[in-house]
Amino acid sequence: MGTGMFQAADGYDRLIGRFLPSLAPAFADFAGVEKGSALDVGCGPGGLTVELARRLGAGSVSAIDPSSPFVAACRERVPGAEVIEGVAEALPFADGAFDSALSSLVVGFMSDAQRGVREMARVTRAGGVVALCFWDHARMQGIARFWRAAGRVLGISPADDRLLGLREGELASLLEGAGLVDVRATEIVATADYRDIDDLWSGYTARIGPIGQFVQTLTADQLDAVRIAVREDLDDPDGPFTLDAVAWAARAAVPA
Numbered sequence: 403m404g405t406g407m408f409q410a411a412d413g414y415d416r417l418i419g420r421f422l423p424s425l426a427p428a429f430a431d432f433a434g435v436e437k438g439s440a441l442d443v444g445c446g447p448g449g450l451t452v453e454l455a456r457r458l459g460a461g462s463v464s465a466i467d468p469s470s471p472f473v474a475a476c477r478e479r480v481p482g483a484e485v486i487e488g489v490a491e492a493l494p495f496a497d498g499a500f501d502s503a504l505s506s507l508v509v510g511f512m513s514d515a516q517r518g519v520r521e522m523a524r525v526t527r528a529g530g531v532v533a534l535c536f537w538d539h540a541r542m543q544g545i546a547r548f549w550r551a552a553g554r555v556l557g558i559s560p561a562d563d564r565l566l567g568l569r570e571g572e573l574a575s576l577l578e579g580a581g582l583v584d585v586r587a588t589e590i591v592a593t594a595d596y597r598d599i600d601d602l603w604s605g606y607t608a609r610i611g612p613i614g615q616f617v618q619t620l621t622a623d624q625l626d627a628v629r630i631a632v633r634e635d636l637d638d639p640d641g642p643f644t645l646d647a648v649a650w651a652a653r654a655a656v657p658a
Contacts, residue, residue: 410471411447411534413608417544418507420605421647422449423533427591429506430457432588433533433653438501443490443522444508454479454504464500466493491519498544505534507649509576510565516626519580526656532582533653535590536567541648544594548606548613551631556624565612573652582654590649599633600640606632 411419423616430453440458445465454463460482462523469472469490477485477637490505491514503522510647512518522532539545552558567573574587596602606613633639 403518405437410469411475413605413610414447415613417610417613419449419593420594422453422506422655425647426450426453426506427502428590428592429533429535429589429649429651430454430589430653432526433502433504433531435502435531438530439464439499441465441500441503441522442491442524443505443518443535444468444486444511445476446472447505448472448479448485450504450506451476451480451483451485455483458535458577464495466490466650472624489513490521491547493521496547497523497524498530499525500530502533504532507536507620509534509536509573512566514567515566515576516579518615519576520548520575522596523580523582523656528656529657530656531653532577532580532656533651534567534573535649536565536573538570538648538650539563539565539568541646543645543647544602544605545613545647547632547635548628551635552616552629554626555627556620565653567650570650571612574654575653577654579652583657585652585654587650590651592647592649593644596641596642597637598643599629599636601641602636602645603629603632605607613657 439462440454442465445467450457451465464484466486466488473487503526509515526532547618574585577585
């Protein structure tokens with residue numbers, strides 16, 4: 403694995419990917435993925451792609467992501483799957499090419515989420531399933547703790563509290579707006595284990611997502627102050643400990 407690819411995938415794994423072993427199977431269950439072909443939109447380093455390949459066989463799975471390092475990592479982690487670089491808003495697949503299309507933890511970062519979901523619907527066959535999930539950051543304990551600590555010591559508001567998909571009903575509205583039917587919604591609780599505060603902190607400083615971008619703007623003293631505040635917010639900072647994360651999920655069918 404190349405250095406850049408390793409760093410990007412490792413950083414994602416430290417902040418978000420460690421929740422995927424519990425989130426991905428629950429999300430695939432909710433989407434009803436049992437047979438046929440599936441597309442993973444915004445696959446990242448492959449947390450959901452791995453689960454889809456386990457269920458369907460790698461040859462029945464395609465994945466797409468705009469990040470070259472993530473595409474390379476996903477290809478290495480899911481050999482035999484079709485993994486390409488591209489965006490949700492312009493999927494390079496034929497109409498009705500898949501039995502299901504899933505997007506995990508992505509819609510809030512799409513440049514045009516409604517267009518992206520319409521594209522997912524277009525490449526899914528009639529009667530097939532389109533499914534979305536995205537964190538409720540207020541109930542993602544690791545993310546919430548960081549912003550709570552930063553708010554206490556620096557007086558700032560979360561940099562990611564306006565992302566689409568964070569609030570109840572937003573994913574279902576996207577599916578309805580794409581003309582899909584039989585819309586259903588639920589919540590999924592995922593968990594991640596940490597050795598100690600250092601293990602948790604390594605995700606915040608991994609340069610991934612809004613937290614990673616924000617951390618790069620802080621001075622060393624500010625960063626130390628936030629770390630101390632995060633530590634104070636943990637029941638057992640010396641660990642080990644487990645944190646929960648709640649994701650909104652919604653699924654719908656392509657009209658016949």
